[in-house]
Amino acid sequence: MTPEASSSYSPTAGxxxxxxxxxxxxxxxFGSPRTGSTWLLEMLCHPLEAKRSEPLGFSWxxxxxxPVPALAVDEFxxxxxxxxxxxxxxxILGAPxxxxxxxxxxxxxxxAFSNEFADVWRPEARRLTLVRLHAIVERARAAGLPxxxxxxxxxxxxxxxxxxxxxxxxxxxxxKMIFLLxxxxxxxxxxxxxxxxxxxxxxxxxxxxxxxxxxxxxxWVRETCRNWTARINVCSRAYExxxxxLRTRVRYEDLLADTPARLRDLARWIGLxxxxxxxxxxxxAHSFEAVPEQRKGKGKRRRAATPGHWRESLTPDEQRLAQExxxxxLTELGYPAGTNRA
Amino acid sequence: xxxxGDRGELEPxxxxxYGSPRTGSTWLLELLCHPLALNLDPxxxxxxxWxxxxxxPVPALPIDGLxISAHLAPAVFGHPxxxxxxxxxxxxxxxxxxxxxxxxxxxALSPRYADVWRPAARELVLARLGAVVSRTRAAGLPxxxxxxxxxxxxxxxxxxxDVVLDLFPRSRMIFLVRDGRDVLDSVLDANRPGGWLAxxxxxxxxxxxxxxxxxxxxxHCGNWVARMNACSRAYExxxxxLRRLVRYEDLRAETERxxxxxxxxxGLDASPERVQAVxxxxxFEALPDFGKGxxxxxxxxxxxxxREGLSDDEQRLAQDxxxxxxxxxxxxx
Numbered sequence: 001m002t003p004e005a006s007s008s009y010s011p012t013a014g015x016x017x018x019x020x021x022x023x024x025x026x027x028x029x030f031g032s033p034r035t036g037s038t039w040l041l042e043m044l045c046h047p048l049e050a051k052r053s054e055p056l057g058f059s060w061x062x063x064x065x066x067p068v069p070a071l072a073v074d075e076f077x078x079x080x081x082x083x084x085x086x087x088x089x090x091x092i093l094g095a096p097x098x099x100x101x102x103x104x105x106x107x108x109x110x111x112a113f114s115n116e117f118a119d120v121w122r123p124e125a126r127r128l129t130l131v132r133l134h135a136i137v138e139r140a141r142a143a144g145l146p147x148x149x150x151x152x153x154x155x156x157x158x159x160x161x162x163x164x165x166x167x168x169x170x171x172x173x174x175x176k177m178i179f180l181l182x183x184x185x186x187x188x189x190x191x192x193x194x195x196x197x198x199x200x201x202x203x204x205x206x207x208x209x210x211x212x213x214x215x216x217x218x219x220w221v222r223e224t225c226r227n228w229t230a231r232i233n234v235c236s237r238a239y240e241x242x243x244x245x246l247r248t249r250v251r252y253e254d255l256l257a258d259t260p261a262r263l264r265d266l267a268r269w270i271g272l273x274x275x276x277x278x279x280x281x282x283x284x285a286h287s288f289e290a291v292p293e294q295r296k297g298k299g300k301r302r303r304a305a306t307p308g309h310w311r312e313s314l315t316p317d318e319q320r321l322a323q324e325x326x327x328x329x330l331t332e333l334g335y336p337a338g339t340n341r342a
Numbered sequence: 343x344x345x346x347g348d349r350g351e352l353e354p355x356x357x358x359x360y361g362s363p364r365t366g367s368t369w370l371l372e373l374l375c376h377p378l379a380l381n382l383d384p385x386x387x388x389x390x391x392w393x394x395x396x397x398x399p400v401p402a403l404p405i406d407g408l409x410i411s412a413h414l415a416p417a418v419f420g421h422p423x424x425x426x427x428x429x430x431x432x433x434x435x436x437x438x439x440x441x442x443x444x445x446x447x448x449x450a451l452s453p454r455y456a457d458v459w460r461p462a463a464r465e466l467v468l469a470r471l472g473a474v475v476s477r478t479r480a481a482g483l484p485x486x487x488x489x490x491x492x493x494x495x496x497x498x499x500x501x502x503x504d505v506v507l508d509l510f511p512r513s514r515m516i517f518l519v520r521d522g523r524d525v526l527d528s529v530l531d532a533n534r535p536g537g538w539l540a541x542x543x544x545x546x547x548x549x550x551x552x553x554x555x556x557x558x559x560x561x562h563c564g565n566w567v568a569r570m571n572a573c574s575r576a577y578e579x580x581x582x583x584l585r586r587l588v589r590y591e592d593l594r595a596e597t598e599r600x601x602x603x604x605x606x607x608x609g610l611d612a613s614p615e616r617v618q619a620v621x622x623x624x625x626f627e628a629l630p631d632f633g634k635g636x637x638x639x640x641x642x643x644x645x646x647x648x649r650e651g652l653s654d655d656e657q658r659l660a661q662d663x664x665x666x667x668x669x670x671x672x673x674x675x
Contacts, residue, residue: 011469050448057448078450080439084416101412110389112410112470120473124466128459132450135458160419205428206418206442 011123017134017151019127023174026133027070027155027270030165030235031180032228034190036252038074039286040180041157043263044272045072046282050157056140067146069272070153071136078129079161079168082113089223089230096230098163126171153270162231165238175246176270179239182252183335184228184326185310185319191224192217192313193298221318225325232329251334253307259283352468352475353512355489357608358496360503360573361518362566364528366590367497368406369624370518373601374493374608375404376620382406388478399484401610402491403474407498410467414451414509415502418442427568433575436501436568464509491608500569503576513584514608517577520590521673522566522664523648523657529562530651531636559656563663570667589672591645597621 012019027044029037042050048058050072058072086099097103105111113121133154141147158168159180169177194201201207211217239247248269255262260276260283267274284290314322323330327337357374359367372382381391382404390404415438417426426437435441443449451459471492479485496506497518507515533546549555577585586607593600598614598621606612622628652660661668665675 009469011465052446052448055447055454057446072448074448075446076448076450077439077443080416080419081413081450084412085419087417087419101409101416105407105409108384108389108407109387110384110404110406110408112408112413112467116387117470117473121466121470124462124469128462128466129450131462132455132459135455136448163419 011127015127015131015134017130019130020174022130022134022151022154023172025151025153026172026175027153027178028165028168028172028175029155029157029159029178029180030162030168030238031159031178032162032182032184032187032231033159034187034194035159035180035182036255037157037159037180039288040178040250040255041072041074041155043259043282043286044153044155044266044270045070046285048072050074056136056143056145060145065146067148068140068152069148070155070270071140071147073133073136073154073156075160076133076156076158077161078132079158079164082125082129082171083164083167085163089226095233096226097233098227098230100163102167122171129171153272155270162235165231165235166241169238169242173243173246177239177242177247178266179235179247179249180252181232181249181333183307183310184225184232184330185314185322185335186307187228188221188224188318188322189310189313192221195220198298218318218321221314222321222325225322229326229329232333256307259287352472352489352492353510355491356471356510356513357491357493357516358503358506358510358513359494359516359518360500360507360576361497361516362500362520362522362525362569363497364525364532365497365518365520366593367495367518369626370516370588370593371404371406371493371495372624373597373620374491374604374610375402376623388474388481392483397484399486400490401486402493402608403478403485405471405474405492405494408471408494408496409499410470411496411499411502411506414463415440415499415505427564433571434564434568435571435575436565438501438505440505460509467509491610493608500573503573504579507576507580511581511584515577515580515585516604517573517585517587518590519570519587519671521645521648522563522570522668523652523660523673524590524645525566526559526562526660527648527651530559556655556659559659560663563660567664567667570671594645597625 029040031037038050042048045058045068047064048060048068048071050057051059052074057074060068083100083102086101086104088099089096090099090103091097101111102113106113106115108114109116113125133156136154137147137152158165161168165177169175191201193199195207195210196202197210199207202209208220211220239249248266250262250266260279263283264274264276264279267279310319310322323337331337359370361367368382383389383391384406389406392400415436418437418439427434428437428441429435430441440451443452445453447454451463471494474492475485475489496503503515507513535547546558549558577587586604588600588604598617601621602612602614602617605617648657648660661675669675
């Protein structure tokens with residue numbers, strides 16, 4: 001066997017699991033950050049609590065004995081490795097899309113992830129992702145979590161990798177996709193709060209810490225609106241190309257308005273237990289009202305859970321700008337156009 | 343079917359060029375991969391072409407920008423890695439997703455799962471590079487029976503040198519260093535209106551004000567320091583037998599001597615006649631005048647150009663930010 005390519009080589013040979021079986025257990029949450037994606041993740045993966053400080057990334061109640069059917073992968077971020085974002089938006093045929101390294105250099109043969117060598121890198125990228133995800137199952141079991149027999153469902157919150165939803169879903173055609181939507185204007189509103197001087201994003205060192213002028217804030221709103229539209233364009237492309245049986249679109253506002261019904265639908269679709277009593281218990285445990293006061297509110301990750309807050313927080317000019325950039329997509333996705341204070 | 347893990351023997355054939363863009367890295371790549379009489383051609387199926395009449399086996403293939411480094415250590419979303427830095431143990435380093443995510447267990451490339459993702463990432467890279475060799479052979483280029491050297495120019499993604507070299511401890515590293523002030527001068531030229539970077543839509547173009555230019559220079563200098571720190575970290579951790587630090591200025595001043603040393607180290611033909619022929623073929627002076635000059639990719643190949651290109655204030659700023667590292671690499675502060 002030479003180190004060069006060989007027809008007898010298979011990137012899935014020797015795996016300690018059935019790659020297609022594992023792939024079919026994956027549920028990707030794409031869309032946009034600030035859409036209640038952590039809330040949805042925790043509800044789908046009850047009784048696990050997403051905790052990034054934990055070795056597995058989640059914890060469970062002490063003494064829990066019931067088989068756990070779904071594991072939570074909170075911010076896997078494989079998307080950022082398979083399609084590095086270039087920090088800007090590019091217009092393709094008049095529509096904004098995230099600039100990725102793949103998009104910029106795909107036609108350069110020397111580039112690792114070039115189109116010319118897609119038959120080589122795609123199976124390897126798929127393998128890397130699968131072995132990494134399977135390790136979570138193994139380690140959860142080893143840590144004493146009573147995981148269901150066989151392979152559990154793996155719910156992967158990847159909203160911060162939505163710029164690569166099309167690539168990821170094309171690599172995993174047997175997996176499921178949840179396209180999680182929220183009014184883009186509320187997302188801008190939420191991110192404004194996160195980027196305020198006391199906002200949670202600022203506290204992590206990644207936020208802006210406020211704005212020095214109205215003009216600076218206005219430009220930031222413009223970029224954020226373009227980013228949202230670009231991400232939604234990519235997710236829409238991924239969604240439309242995916243098997244209709246394996247995709248679903250969820251609006252945050254609908255999930256908030258009738259959580260038990262929407263959650264039951266999702267649980268059934270994924271193949272998770274969906275008895276009403278279980279669903280009700282989950283919804284109650286994860287309601288915004290159940291979050292301790294000190295862990296929610298202005299400047300915190302869990303802020304208001306109030307659809308339409310943008311009408312109060314965005315200036316008339318910002319609302320007009322948002323409408324101009326996001327309006328077409330908002331209308332397509334069922335959100336009312338227009339402004340409030342214009 | 344054979345499983346991954348069979349390609350490890352390709353690893354000793356890999357040579358990574360890291361350091362910084364604008365250091366003569368394309369020139370060095372061409373020097374090392376001669377006598378391919380290569381034509382680096384990004385649009386071709388392999389990224390390079392060769393004359394039909396070529397008959398002698400080619401011992402080294404060029405990979406002009408694999409950019410796997412940008413995949414293995416990408417930027418944090420919305421924070422371009424080429425302009426964002428962070429401190430770690432008192433060192434300025436590029437802000438990569440890996441560094442930002444830290445030990446977080448759910449993160450795909452978490453250190454907690456290094457035993458899982460590292461072998462898979464290695465396989466991805468080796469499979470991809472192995473395909474270059476097999477396709478080159480299939481395309482009819484005569485290669486030696488054993489794997490040829492693969493020289494990978496990865497300077498644009500030097501922020502991840504430590505991550506990549508750590509994955510490939512049996513590969514070679516060329517740490518290509520150039521006076522950071524000349525790098526700055528060259529990048530400013532490329533970014534100006536009409537410069538080659540501006541012409542492809544990636545340059546800054548005209549700065550809005552003198553302050554904006556100074557801010558940009560400060561960020562560039564900080565980024566240069568961060569990249570060089572990442573490369574230094576990779577270099578210091580690598581097997582001394584498998585690493586070389588090359589200063590552009592030395593390579594320019596005594597090309598034959600330094601090239602002979604490098605090709606011998608790589609196990610390539612280092613006969614004086616061969617080295618002389620290669621150097622002459624790729625000399626800056628041999629380039630036609632229309633292919634070099636201000637604003638072009640190949641500009642002036644003139645160490646110390648920063649003394650004329652940067653204003654006094656800009657020189658002071660560069661010194662403030664880069665001074666300690668410049669001294670460490672043997673440049674006059």
